[in-house]
Structure formats: C-alpha cells, structure tokens
Amino acid sequence: AQSVTQPDIHITVSEGASLELRCNYSYGATPYLFWYVQSPGQGLQLLLKYFSGDTLVQGIKGFEAEFKRSQSSFNLRKPSVHWSDAAEYFCAVGMNPADRGSTLGRLYFGRGTQLTVWP
C-alpha cells in the first residue's frame, strides 16, 4: 500500500535561514512524487515533481527536492527562506501510470508540515 510520512507537523525558521522538510514514502515501484504548497484558504500549488531521471529536481520559488530511493525519501529544501514561504507544505505520492492500477490518479498525501517564518 502506498503511504507518505511527513514527520514534522510544524517547523519554525528565521527569514534567510535554510529549510529542509522531510518526506518518506512507501511504494512498491518507482513512484510519482510531488510537493505542493497551500496558503491559508487557498488551493494547492505545485512546487515540483519527480517522475524519473535526475534525482535532484528544481521547482518554483527557489525550492528543490532530492529523490533518494535507498531511503524512500523526497525531502524539500530551500537555501534561504523568505517570509512569504510561510504556508502548509504537502508531500504526495502517486502511482506511476505505467503500473496501470485501479487506483491510478489517487494521490496519497502526507499530513502536511506547517512552516512559520520569523522576521
């Protein structure tokens, strides 16, 4: 069964500090991995995704994530956080379409990590 673990419910960093949000997943083959960000009362915005190839992926707003198969992880990083980055961050895993399962299209979300940025 597919699942996602985000071990940190809440992280607080100072503006300008570096950030790493953790995500571990469970999936039988090579998954589709995503990071989404959600500001209060808003929809989810895609930050980045990993399907295959280079394990270090670049996203929008200066974010990057690294896929580590051996650790079943897909951690999100940013070298210097801005106050506007304060939001809820969700890691998600989806079935690879090549696997053609009945749950294709279902995203399994982690519980989210709330990021607070101190000025």
Place this chain on the structure above:
Amino acid sequence: DTEVTQTPKHLVMGMTNKKSLKCEQHMGHRAMYWYKQKAKKPPELMFVYSYEKLSINESVPSRFSPECPNSSLLNLHLHALQPEDSALYLCASSQIRGETQYFGPGTRLLVL
C-alpha cells in the same frame, strides 16, 4: 497556463438546500478530480473522472453527486448535506489520469 477555476468561492447552505459547485479548466486535460479538505488536514479524494467517465468513487455519500458534462467542466451537486460536510472543496485536473494534478482555489462550504 495551468489554471483551474472554481465557483463559487464561498457557499453557505442549509441542510435542506440543493446547490452545485462548478470547476472549469481549458488546458485540454482529460482527467478531473474532486477533493474535500478539512482544516489542518490533507485533501481527501472524492471522485476521479477520466475522459468524462467516473473512474474512482471513494465511497462518498450519495448526497454528493458528481457530473462531468464535457471535458472542460466538472460539477458537484449537493443535496441534504450535514454540518460535518463543511469543508474546502478542491477541484484538480491532469493531462490524463495519473499525471500531475493542478488544483483550483477551492470552494469554502459552510453547512448550517
């Protein structure tokens, strides 16, 4: 352009009302999704449409009735809702089922 639009932004309804939520995309995507999100929780999948056909129904109560009249439009018809149905309802679309999902801004629903 990766825009999904949802109307209305906010909706207040009584338990005997009938209302509908609307979702639209003009990206040529052939898969569309409805999610329900409670405060401080991740989105929960409700329905998936692929090529205008219902592909996944996550055992959602019948008071929620989805409809996909064409490839650009997805509706969610609401009838006899309960206060616990109050939530943010999110729509998403993807090129095909299983590909990257792009979300709309959501409809904030309050059931009184």
